[in-house]
Amino acid sequence: MAYDRRIALAKDGPSLSRLVLGIWRLLDGDDKPDADSVARLIAAALDLGMTSFDHADIYGNYEVEAAFGAGFRRWAGRRESVELITKCDIMLKSANRPANRVKHYDTSAAHIAASVDRSLLNLNIDYIDILLLHRPDPLMDAGETAEALARLVKSGKIRAVGVSNFTPSQIDLLASRLPFPIVTNQIEMSVLHTDPLADGSLDHSQRLGYAPMIWSPLGGGGLFTGSGSREQAVRTALSTVGDEIGEKDISAIALAWLLRHPARLVPVLGSLKPDRMAGMVRALDIVLDRQQWFAILEASEGREVA
Amino acid sequence: MAYDRRIALAKDGPSLSRLVLGIWRLLDGDDKPDADSVARLIAAALDLGMTSFDHADIYGNYEVEAAFGAGFRRWAGRRESVELITKCDIMLKSANRPANRVKHYDTSAAHIAASVDRSLLNLNIDYIDILLLHRPDPLMDAGETAEALARLVKSGKIRAVGVSNFTPSQIDLLASRLPFPIVTNQIEMSVLHTDPLADGSLDHSQRLGYAPMIWSPLGGGGLFTGSGSREQAVRTALSTVGDEIGEKDISAIALAWLLRHPARLVPVLGSLKPDRMAGMVRALDIVLDRQQWFAILEASEGREVA
Amino acid sequence: MAYDRRIALAKDGPSLSRLVLGIWRLLDGDDKPDADSVARLIAAALDLGMTSFDHADIYGNYEVEAAFGAGFRRWAGRRESVELITKCDIMLKSANRPANRVKHYDTSAAHIAASVDRSLLNLNIDYIDILLLHRPDPLMDAGETAEALARLVKSGKIRAVGVSNFTPSQIDLLASRLPFPIVTNQIEMSVLHTDPLADGSLDHSQRLGYAPMIWSPLGGGGLFTGSGSREQAVRTALSTVGDEIGEKDISAIALAWLLRHPARLVPVLGSLKPDRMAGMVRALDIVLDRQQWFAILEASEGREVA
Numbered sequence A, B, C: 001m002a003y004d005r006r007i008a009l010a011k012d013g014p015s016l017s018r019l020v021l022g023i024w025r026l027l028d029g030d031d032k033p034d035a036d037s038v039a040r041l042i043a044a045a046l047d048l049g050m051t052s053f054d055h056a057d058i059y060g061n062y063e064v065e066a067a068f069g070a071g072f073r074r075w076a077g078r079r080e081s082v083e084l085i086t087k088c089d090i091m092l093k094s095a096n097r098p099a100n101r102v103k104h105y106d107t108s109a110a111h112i113a114a115s116v117d118r119s120l121l122n123l124n125i126d127y128i129d130i131l132l133l134h135r136p137d138p139l140m141d142a143g144e145t146a147e148a149l150a151r152l153v154k155s156g157k158i159r160a161v162g163v164s165n166f167t168p169s170q171i172d173l174l175a176s177r178l179p180f181p182i183v184t185n186q187i188e189m190s191v192l193h194t195d196p197l198a199d200g201s202l203d204h205s206q207r208l209g210y211a212p213m214i215w216s217p218l219g220g221g222g223l224f225t226g227s228g229s230r231e232q233a234v235r236t237a238l239s240t241v242g243d244e245i246g247e248k249d250i251s252a253i254a255l256a257w258l259l260r261h262p263a264r265l266v267p268v269l270g271s272l273k274p275d276r277m278a279g280m281v282r283a284l285d286i287v288l289d290r291q292q293w294f295a296i297l298e299a300s301e302g303r304e305v306a
Helices: A035-047 A064-075 A110-121 A144-155 A170-175 A201-208 A231-244 A249-257 A274-285 A290-301 B035-047 B064-075 B109-123 B142-155 B166-175 B201-207 B231-247 B248-258 B273-285 B289-303 C037-048 C064-075 C111-123 C142-155 C169-173 C199-206 C229-244 C251-257 C274-285 C289-301
Strands: A006-007 A015-017 A020-022 A052-054 A083-090 A130-133 A159-163 A185-188 A213-215 A266-269 B006-008 B015-017 B020-022 B052-054 B083-088 B129-132 B162-164 B185-188 B213-214 B266-268 C006-007 C015-017 C021-022 C052-054 C083-088 C131-135 C161-164 C184-190 C214-216 C265-271
Touching: A015 A083, A035 A052, A035 A064, A035 A274, A064 A110, A083 A110, A110 A144, A110 B273, A130 C006, A159 A170, A170 C199, A185 A201, A185 A266, A201 B166, A201 B248, A213 B162, A231 A249, A231 A290, A231 C161, A231 C214, A249 A266, A249 A290, A266 A274, B006 C229, B015 B083, B020 B166, B035 B064, B035 B185, B035 B273, B052 B162, B064 B109, B083 B109, B109 B142, B109 B162, B129 B142, B142 B166, B185 B201, B201 C083, B201 C169, B231 B289, B248 B266, B248 B273, B266 B273, C006 C274, C015 C021, C037 C064, C037 C274, C111 C142, C131 C142, C142 C169, C161 C169, C161 C214, C184 C199, C199 C214, C229 C251, C251 C265, C265 C274
Parallel strands: A020 A052, A020 A266, A052 A083, A083 A130, A130 A159, A159 A185, A185 A213, A213 A266, B020 B052, B020 B266, B052 B083, B083 B129, B129 B162, B162 B185, B185 B213, B213 B266, C021 C052, C021 C265, C052 C083, C083 C131, C131 C161, C161 C184, C184 C214, C214 C265
Antiparallel strands: A006 A015, B006 B015, C006 C015
């Protein structure tokens, strides 16, 4: 048994590869990748079945989209063979945005439209597959924001709308003004961050039928290096399950733990190293049984279920 | 004035006796009751107007249902004159379930169907009045679970479906897939555990019209023996009200405090001693006035209302 | 740019002045105001555009309504040129209510009807513009309460129904039984109390389209005198914004911070001094930009947004 390599985020919603490649660290290393190496990265991801790439305007201090876009043009594959997700509404204090005097959010119609135009230009594309509101904006005027998003869909600049880090209550508000469904909520979850199991996020997504995208699906590295008792217990539990099924890469087990959830979670992988990516993609062939899944949960929460 | 002796849990839902007898401690004593003594217990409960009996597959390390079932056959009254509730989905580590290596939950279709078949066999009955999901399962696939429950209702093996320890969000999810309403949510509440007044559980049940069943309605014994300041303050408040109305058994007052709530709470009594049961049944004749009710709340929460 | 001086609380709901005068401190001083001075206060408020007055049966130990009512008769303006809001359901221990032995709430039909009759008499009016349930009553029987409120609207004694300090869950419950929408939820919020931004209250109100009234919109005085680090940081942030826009009264900035929210907040001002009122009314001409708004939020929460 194995998981489907592709997933429809919502009824009549867009399809992504079940594992999405997150591009936020593209410029984190000392050697900035040139267009050729980005093109190779894209090809390597596709070879592994990952056709979906997760961006945000702010990644790499507002510079990742353009670096990716240069590589995307060099790659020269068919636009329709990949899906590009990007986000807007966080306003960083940055030399690239000198007008921002305080970190804030902006879900105004003007900012959303301008941000989409910049992302299209940077990415060298003429449509975005999914635009996400990056963070809930306490000043969101749901009517204005929804109208701006609907206009962008109508214009063809974006094909679908999602959110990120929203509560069910915030989703219900925005959804009440949109003429189409929200296709995803990108949230943090991992074997080290299990809050969404209890805070209603996954109840809401399963009830309404949208698939959550998952950021930091490996817990941000703590899984491998953390010395706290939680990290150690989880590492042991993952290794034990790995021994049972013959998988040495605990990343793959940790991702399989997410894939097992009926809310249809779509992990966004943060590593851009092809060998790490290949290890993680094996998660798609690992279907944990209930007891393996709960043994990992028990290790993470430090107690039996009630 | 007094409370009705019977209550319909929901519109077109099943009716129970207003006080339900919880059977979970049937095998807790040193002398295990034989079929004759269980038959006498059933008769004693009915004499007190308690026709509804609350079970779970796991009670008494998976052995209570069968012990009760033997007594139920011996009792030999009409099946229709009683209501039997049971539960499933908790998977204990137990010599009686050697396959369980880790405590977990299971709301899969296969487990629910198998658990119901075992409960029917153990209880010596051919239908269960209400089947409850015992705990929210983080791996619940609402579509699969609801379909399994609907199939059981259609087959006649169970007559109604409820849940236990669910949040409103979890109930909304399951309800969204069921072709009939959920008839109850069995939750913990007492004069020592007042959280449901504020956490939305009772708002939800009153809005949707299902009556919550209440476990540990006396606070698990702490009411009588607890030396903490909360227990002492509540005991004093209950005694004061008891003095006002001429009732010496503070259990009866504590139950009357629950019965007073407009969400129509259905306490599940945990004592199987006929004299204790008789004292508690007097709660049905005690209608507290608002100030008595709030005086007890104030004692429990250690402060005036806002 | 400026804010409209009037606001419709809900679709087809009543209109209020955007700033409401709260009367709860009318009798707090050493010199109790006579009818003439109350009449002058009403005239002064109207001169500033404040036509709406917020009461509760309990204010001033149950005596404010009558003191205001005497002044209202003396004032002798047109009833239709003002809006009077009052509340019920808190039962204080008070020499004026000797029957109350414990502080409690009462949303029974009998109490609501009696409280409205008393408020009408005290205020010297024959209708109340909006009646609010003052606090969520854990014993609220939604059907009974809604029927009582609907009857009062039908009789003409009250023209609209709101609540105060309710959670979304509690509003949904009451709304499920009412034949008309709830027009407001009066909650606490200020630059020093930002919880409603995150607890779902403003999502709910914006989604359903009712405008929240805001009590303690200046944080109860701590804004001016508080020596805690939060108060100091907020004071500095307000002053900085004030310097940018040429407004020396930080009250006006603090109110403008509320007015900027898209959920359409309606602050209830607590000061009855005409010069203080005049300063605050200038808030209606101050439209903060996003960065000013977030700079104040950042000061209040002691951290950048995520």
